[in-house]
Amino acid sequence: MSAPAILTSGEIKALSAKTLEARSLSYSPYSKFRVGAALITLDGTYVQGANVENASYGACICAEQTAIVKAVTAGHRHFTAIGVASSAGTYTSPCGICRQVLREFAPNILIYMFAEDGTFVMEPLTAMLPRSFGPEDLDVIRE
Numbered sequence: 001m002s003a004p005a006i007l008t009s010g011e012i013k014a015l016s017a018k019t020l021e022a023r024s025l026s027y028s029p030y031s032k033f034r035v036g037a038a039l040i041t042l043d044g045t046y047v048q049g050a051n052v053e054n055a056s057y058g059a060c061i062c063a064e065q066t067a068i069v070k071a072v073t074a075g076h077r078h079f080t081a082i083g084v085a086s087s088a089g090t091y092t093s094p095c096g097i098c099r100q101v102l103r104e105f106a107p108n109i110l111i112y113m114f115a116e117d118g119t120f121v122m123e124p125l126t127a128m129l130p131r132s133f134g135p136e137d138l139d140v141i142r143e
C-alpha cells in the first residue's frame with residue numbers, strides 16, 4: 001500500500017472551493033444541515049457529493065457516500081483525498097458509516113474538514129478508523 005500523497009497548497013485551495021460549493025447540492029429539508037463533499041481521484045478529477053435526505057429518515061444518504069457512489073459509477077476507484085464541509089461552517093467530521101464506505105476504496109485517503117473560511121483540519125482515514133475491516137479480511141483483492 002503506497003503512502004498517501006500530501007496535497008499542495010493549490011490542490012487544497014481547489015478542494016476547499018469544490019467542497020464548500022458542493023453544499024449547494026444538498027437536499028436536506030429535515031435536518032437543514034447541508035453537507036458537501038469533494039473527492040480527488042488518482043488522475044486529479046474532482047467528484048462532488050451532497051447529503052440527500054428522505055421523509056423516511058433512516059434512508060438519508062450522507063454527502064461522502066454520494067460522492068463515492070458517483071465517482072465509482074463514473075469509473076474511478078482510487079482516491080487521494082476528500083473534503084467535507086457543512087452549513088454549520090465549522091469542521092464537520094465524517095460519520096462512522098462514511099468512514100467505512102471510504103475505507104473500501106481508499107484506506108489511506110486524507111480527510112480535509114473545511115470551515116467556512118477555508119481553514120481546515122486534516123486527518124488520514126487510518127487515524128479516524130483504526131484497525132479497520134476491509135476487502136482483504138474477506139480475502140478479496142479489490143479490482
Ligand SMILES: O=c1ccn([C@H]2C[C@H](O)[C@@H](CO)O2)c(=O)[nH]1
Binds near residue numbers: 051060
Ligand atoms: O458524515 C456525515 C454526517 C452527516 N451527514 C448528513 C446526514 C444528514 O442528512 C445530516 C444530519 O445528520 O447530515 C453527512 O452528509 N455526512
Ligand SMILES: [Zn+2]
Binds near residue numbers: 094097
Ligand atoms: Zn456519513
